[in-house]
Amino acid sequence: MTTYDDRLAAFSGRVLVERRPAPDPVNVPMIRQWVEAMGDANPRYLGEQPVAPASMMQAWTMRGYAPTDASAGAFEELVALLEEGGYTSVVATDSELDFHREVVPGDHLSVEEVVESISAEKRTGLGAGRFVSTLKTYRDSADEVVATQRWRTLRFRPAEPAPEAVLRPRPAINLDNEFWFTAAREERLVVQRCADCKALRHPPGPCCPDCTSFAWDTVEASGRGTLYSYVVAHHPRHPAFDYPLLIAVVELDEGTRLITNLTGATADELTVGMALEVEWLRADADLTLPVFRPVRPREH
Ligand SMILES: [Zn+2]
Numbered sequence: 696m697t698t699y700d701d702r703l704a705a706f707s708g709r710v711l712v713e714r715r716p717a718p719d720p721v722n723v724p725m726i727r728q729w730v731e732a733m734g735d736a737n738p739r740y741l742g743e744q745p746v747a748p749a750s751m752m753q754a755w756t757m758r759g760y761a762p763t764d765a766s767a768g769a770f771e772e773l774v775a776l777l778e779e780g781g782y783t784s785v786v787a788t789d790s791e792l793d794f795h796r797e798v799v800p801g802d803h804l805s806v807e808e809v810v811e812s813i814s815a816e817k818r819t820g821l822g823a824g825r826f827v828s829t830l831k832t833y834r835d836s837a838d839e840v841v842a843t844q845r846w847r848t849l850r851f852r853p854a855e856p857a858p859e860a861v862l863r864p865r866p867a868i869n870l871d872n873e874f875w876f877t878a879a880r881e882e883r884l885v886v887q888r889c890a891d892c893k894a895l896r897h898p899p900g901p902c903c904p905d906c907t908s909f910a911w912d913t914v915e916a917s918g919r920g921t922l923y924s925y926v927v928a929h930h931p932r933h934p935a936f937d938y939p940l941l942i943a944v945v946e947l948d949e950g951t952r953l954i955t956n957l958t959g960a961t962a963d964e965l966t967v968g969m970a971l972e973v974e975w976l977r978a979d980a981d982l983t984l985p986v987f988r989p990v991r992p993r994e995h
Contacts, residue, residue, distance in 0.1 A: 699780055703813045703825070711770050711829055712808035717755040721747050721802040729754065747798040752833055752842050755798070756806040773810070773827075782824055782850035791845040803836045811845070824851025861934040863978045872899040874913065880983045882975045885913040886951050897951040918973035920947040920987065927962045935978075945971055945987050959988035 719725070726747050730740050739746050747755075777783075798804070814826040831844040868876050875898075878885040886895045889903035890910035902909055925943040932938055941957035943965075957965065958974060971987040978984055 700815075702776060703780075706769070706773055706776075706810045707812055709769055709810050710807060711768075711773065711810050712806070713768060714805050714807040714834075715756065715758075716805045717803060718759065719755075721755060721798050721800050721804065723800055725754070726751070726800070745800055747800070747802075749792070749794050749797075749842075752792065752794075752798070752804075752844065753831075755804045756833065769810075770808075777825070777827075777850045780825075781852040784821070784824075784851050784853045786821065786849050786851070788826065788847045788849050790847070793843045795840050795842060798835075798841055802841070804841065805834050805836075807832050807834075808846075819849060819851060820854075821849065822851040822854035824849045860979075863935040863982060863984075864933065865982070871901050875899050878913070879975075879985060882983060884916040884918050884947075884973055884985050886916050886947070886949055887911050888914050895949055895951050897953055914949070916947050916949050916973075918985075919990070920945045920971050920973075922946075922957075922965060922967055922969045922971055922987075923952055924967065925957065925965055941965070943971075943987065953985075955984070956986045957988065958986045964989070 723741070723745055726740055726745060729735075729748060729751050730737070733748070733750075735748065737748075740748055808829050808831045811828040811830050812826075813828075816823050816825055826847055826849055828845065828847045831846055832840055833842040833844070835841050866872075866876060875885060875887070886897055887899045888895050888911060889906060889908050890912050891908040892903060892906040894903060894905040895914070896904060903911070923944040923946040925941060928940040928942055929938055939962055941960070941962060943955055943957045944952050945955055946952045956976070957971075958976070970990040972990050973985045974988050976984045976986045
């Protein structure tokens with residue numbers, strides 16, 4: 696039986712890209728554009744006997760932007776086999792060039808690429824993949840080797856991005872309600888109180904709805920209350936919450952009500968009027984909120 700690894704291994708030594716002539720012979724105008732673009736002022740390149748920069752080797756034999764041969768060769772076959780294994784992404788990892796002689800105007804180069812090896816699957820920071828090592832051989836028109844290039848790419852299965860921590864939606868904090876969230880961060884449940892008529896109110900606001908006074912202070916709540924009403928939310932889902940999500944109106948023993956989440960119970964365990972007590976939810980570094988759970992039986 697031929698395994699996937701056998702099929703990949705069968706590529707070792709195969710010609711990946713048939714010998715392909717450079718579209719143009721080595722020439723001074725291309726050398727000039729290259730050294731200008733690279734900012735390389737070495738006088739040898741454009742002197743009386745010009746020499747092509749060694750780093751131009753690949754440039755002479757590159758295919759143009761428009762594909763000139765539609766041959767579905769070994770290269771396409773290998774790419775398809777790698778994709779079959781899930782290795783759909785590619786990144787070049789390294790290239791080693793060996794120069795046998797200098798290249799000069801008039802040389803007509805060609806390149807052939809042969810597979811050297813395909814590694815076993817490796818774990819990499821990009822994902823699991825295989826290193827494909829090939830050797831490109833550059834020859835002149837007399838078949839003399841002018842350079843070789845070992846070329847390694849990693850064909851990999853893109854790693855799933857790590858799920859980002861999704862934070863609870865931020866409460867809309869303003870000057871009127873900031874005290875309440877500050878107290879919550881200290882795990883204190885407070886209720887706003889009118890400084891004149893002493894009426895308690897929640898949610899926080901600037902003005903007493905009973906006597907219209909703007910003077911206020913707070914009292915610390917006991918953290919005990921009863922279930923006034925609730926809903927069980929299934930949709931729409933926000934990634935910061937667990938579902939089904941129990942959303943309740945809790946009537947505090949002090950008399951005000953607040954909207955909160957319930958914990959420590961499932962929906963079918965809830966009864967309107969049941970006794971609840973506060974528990975602190977440290978949602979994230981910046982947000983601590985009161986949630987309520989059924990009062991636990993007293994320990995004796
Ligand atoms: Zn008042």
